[in-house]
Amino acid sequence: MSETREQQIDLYLYGEMPYADRDAFEAEIGGSEELAQQVETQRKFLRAMNEREPAEVSEALLAECRHDLMREIYRERQGVPAAAAAGPGWWARFIEGLNGMRVAWQPTAAVALLALGFWGGRMAPGVLTGVGGSNQASFVGEASDPVGGDVRSVEFSPESGGVEIVLEQRRTIRGNPDDPLIRGLLISNVQSPNSGVRLETLEALQPRTEDSDIRTALISVMLGDDNPGVRLKALEMLAAHRAQPEVRDALVESLRRDPNAGMRVQAVDLLTDAADREMVGTLQELVRDEQDNYVRYKVERLLHDMSASVDLY
Amino acid sequence: MEAARAESVGLAGAAQDVSNESERALIEAAQGGDPDAFEQLVRLYDRSVMRVTMNVLRSPEDARDAYQEAFLKVYRKLDTFRFQCSFHTWLYRIATNVCLDQLRRKGVRKEHTVDDRDDEFGLNPLQTAADGRPESAPDRVYEGRDLGRRIEGALEELSPKERMVFELRHYEGLRLRAIGEIVGISEEAAKNSLFRATRKLRGALGEAG
Numbered sequence: 001m002s003e004t005r006e007q008q009i010d011l012y013l014y015g016e017m018p019y020a021d022r023d024a025f026e027a028e029i030g031g032s033e034e035l036a037q038q039v040e041t042q043r044k045f046l047r048a049m050n051e052r053e054p055a056e057v058s059e060a061l062l063a064e065c066r067h068d069l070m071r072e073i074y075r076e077r078q079g080v081p082a083a084a085a086a087g088p089g090w091w092a093r094f095i096e097g098l099n100g101m102r103v104a105w106q107p108t109a110a111v112a113l114l115a116l117g118f119w120g121g122r123m124a125p126g127v128l129t130g131v132g133g134s135n136q137a138s139f140v141g142e143a144s145d146p147v148g149g150d151v152r153s154v155e156f157s158p159e160s161g162g163v164e165i166v167l168e169q170r171r172t173i174r175g176n177p178d179d180p181l182i183r184g185l186l187i188s189n190v191q192s193p194n195s196g197v198r199l200e201t202l203e204a205l206q207p208r209t210e211d212s213d214i215r216t217a218l219i220s221v222m223l224g225d226d227n228p229g230v231r232l233k234a235l236e237m238l239a240a241h242r243a244q245p246e247v248r249d250a251l252v253e254s255l256r257r258d259p260n261a262g263m264r265v266q267a268v269d270l271l272t273d274a275a276d277r278e279m280v281g282t283l284q285e286l287v288r289d290e291q292d293n294y295v296r297y298k299v300e301r302l303l304h305d306m307s308a309s310v311d312l313y
Numbered sequence: 314m315e316a317a318r319a320e321s322v323g324l325a326g327a328a329q330d331v332s333n334e335s336e337r338a339l340i341e342a343a344q345g346g347d348p349d350a351f352e353q354l355v356r357l358y359d360r361s362v363m364r365v366t367m368n369v370l371r372s373p374e375d376a377r378d379a380y381q382e383a384f385l386k387v388y389r390k391l392d393t394f395r396f397q398c399s400f401h402t403w404l405y406r407i408a409t410n411v412c413l414d415q416l417r418r419k420g421v422r423k424e425h426t427v428d429d430r431d432d433e434f435g436l437n438p439l440q441t442a443a444d445g446r447p448e449s450a451p452d453r454v455y456e457g458r459d460l461g462r463r464i465e466g467a468l469e470e471l472s473p474k475e476r477m478v479f480e481l482r483h484y485e486g487l488r489l490r491a492i493g494e495i496v497g498i499s500e501e502a503a504k505n506s507l508f509r510a511t512r513k514l515r516g517a518l519g520e521a522g
Binding site: 003006046049054055069070073074076179185188191 | 359388484486489514
């Protein structure tokens with residue numbers, strides 16, 4: 001096969017060939033068995049590349065990365081280089097200074113420190129915690145500063161005696177699902193660890209399946225979610241797009257590997273309306289390998305409707 | 314992200330500008346020093362950035378380093394972002410550069426230019442070697458249980474740029490024009506990198522073509 005021919009096939013299969021060239025190329029494929037075979041071989045190769053184990057981006061890993069990043073940014077904002085942050089703080093230097101005093105002065109300094117603490121507590125009750133009445137913590141800053149949320153990490157520095165607490169705040173975001181921010185959050189949320197949340201997210205995305213990114217997310221849910229109810233919901237949402245090649249391929253994939261027979265039945269039902277000659281080989285393999293009688297029967301009927309042989313030769 | 318991608322391939326329009334308003338507001342707030350706005354931007358895009366870094370670098374530790382380095386660069390350079398391209402493209406450009414640097418540091422094959430492709434094709438053992446393995450028959454070659462590992466090995470044989478282009482096209486589904494913008498090359502060069510990558514991969518996986 002010539003280099004130009006290989007490039008044409010790559011462009012064609014990746015959907016990068018201009019429409020005008022595409023029609024001519026498809027006509028050429030139709031007229032040449034050799035070319036059709038070359039395209040099929042390359043298609044198999046590209047599909048095989050999907051067998052690579054995809055990288056898992058877990059919520060835990062992302063949370064850790066975000067934490068590390070935001071901590072670093074916090075340090076930058078405070079003008080504290082990472083190395084300096086690990087060095088002795090003002091308290092450590094103060095104690096060190098006390099140790100260096102002549103012994104005779106040390107009791108005096110200790111009394112002065114006690115007095116300073118007492119005075120500070122009286123003069124700045126809002127700054128310190130648990131003095132007198134309330135046991136609730138209050139914080140330096142504006143009284144209206146609403147500081148709250150789940151503590152994500154606490155880091156104590158023995159050298160400085162300081163502590164850094166990273167809080168994860170809950171936020172409510174309201175808006176139109178077409179807003180890019182909300183849309184992005186919804187798409188990423190189809191991977192939520194909570195299956196109820198995943199279902200609700202799919203509901204919110206229901207009217208927006210025209211969007212190719214949303215369809216891609218739905219395909220990934222249909223093929224990868226461990227909850228059959230969620231997979232089924234994604235499949236139902238993709239039903240209207242079953243004629244799209246990527247959706248059709250995903251339905252075939254679901255039919256091949258979904259452990260739930262109900263899902264496989266739904267997939268074959270949708271494929272009935274989106275039959276494509278390219279599926280014949282896979283469907284014949286399914287007839288041979290499918291363990292569930294009803295699913296096998298449905299696939300046989302689909303092949304029959306396509307005027308294709310049930311047997312694999 | 315659809316909007317951002319569309320813009321990155323030159324389809325920006327008035328309606329899209331409106332739909333990008335909230336992202337723009339976030340970016341402007343982050344440029345003004347609002348850390349919450351920056352964190353929201355990170356949350357909006359970091360999953361896809363992490364996925365690319367994990368796929369390209371294939372090591373969670375390296376991917377974490379790349380994530381950190383990329384977003385710190387974004388934070389430090391944010392005030393230079395002038396909305397001349399989509400934020401998505403700009404962010405991906407920084408992240409892919411960080412990954413490319415890491416790959417180069419790790420000594421993954423030398424970079425190739427468009428000019429040296431003929432020589433390279435002529436000498437590339439992956440492409441020309443006769444494959445006598447029994448599994449090299451076209452229909453059986455992709456069925457081995459160790460296919461995933463072989464794919465990994467074959468991907469590692471690509472130059473960093475070829476690998477990045479292949480990752481973004483094949484696994485991320487980005488258009489070649491957008492990939493060109495992200496990697497900092499022309500669409501034609503991205504196309505050539507993709508061809509070289511698929512050719513080498515076919516050779517490495519035993520497909521004579």
